[in-house]
Amino acid sequence: MDKSEWEGPSGNSWAAEWRRTDRSFAVLTERLLSRLRGQRFTQAIDIGCGAGELSLAIARGRPDARVVGVDVSPALVNAARGRASNLPNVAFDLADAAAWQPPAGIAPQMLVSRHGVMFFADPTAAFRHLADIADSGAQLLFSCFRDPLDNPFFTEVGRLLPQVPPPPPADAPGPFGFARRERIAQILEGAGWEAVAIDAFDFPMVAGAGDDAVDEAMAYFTSIGPAARVAKELEADARDPFFERLRRLCEDNLRDGVVSLAAAAWIVSARKAG
C-alpha cells in the first residue's frame, strides 16, 4: 500500500470517516501530545496529516507555533482544511512529504506524525529530505504500528474473513512498513537523524462507543477498518456469515460502552544530526 492508494480510494474513505478514525486513535494522540509538552518550537510539520487531528491539536495548544499538515490525499486535505477555519496558526498542504518544500525562510523545528510515515516508497530518501528542510537541531516524533501479531485489532478481524489474508510483506510500504525497530533505526540513522529512541506503546484502539457501540464498531470495521476493503467485495453468502462473526467479536470486546481491541505502536523520536 503506497501513496497512490492514499491519493484515491483509501484517502476518500478516511476523509468520510475521520471522526471514527480520530476516536480509534484517541489514546495514542494524547500520548503524542504529552511527548510534545515542554518541547520548544515555533514551526512544526505533521507528515501524512490525514484529516488533521494532530496538527489541529498542536495548533490549539500552541498558539505561538505555526503548524503545517502535509498529505497526498486531496479528500483528506480538504477535510483537514474544513476543520481548521477558526485556527489562524495551522495550514494544510496537498503534497508528497518526501518532496515538500516549506515556504521561503521557514525551517520546521518539530516534525510529527501519527501513523503517516510508513508509506514512503524510499523511506531513507524521504527522511533525508525531511532532515534537509528541517532547522538545525530539529526534533522528530512519530508513531507507527508494531508487528501485526502484536495488533489483535488487525489480526482478530482478518481471521474472521472467509479467506484469512496473508501477513503483509515485511518492510514494504504500508501500515506495517515500520514494524521492525531495527529497520526504523537503520532508516533514520542513514538519513541524517541521531539520538533515535524507539518506545513500545500499547493502547486500546476504539472501534465503537456510545449507545450503539457494537453497531458503531460494525460500521467502523466495514468502512475503514483493517478488513473493510475485502469485506466490501464479498458476495452476500460469504458476507453475511462474516458480519455475524464480526458482530460476535465486537460484542465480546464491549466493555463499559466501548468496543476496543488491543493495538501496539512504536513511538519514535530523533534529532537532526548536527
Ligand SMILES: C[S@@+](CC[C@H](N)C(=O)[O-])C[C@H]1O[C@@H](n2cnc3c(N)ncnc32)[C@H](O)[C@@H]1O
Ligand atoms: C494511516 S493514515 C494516518 C493519517 C493521519 N496522520 C491520522 O492519524 O489520522 C496515513 C496518511 O499518510 C498519508 N500519506 C501517505 N504517503 C504520503 C506521502 N508520501 N506524503 C504525505 N502524506 C502521505 C496518507 O494520505 C494518509 O493520510
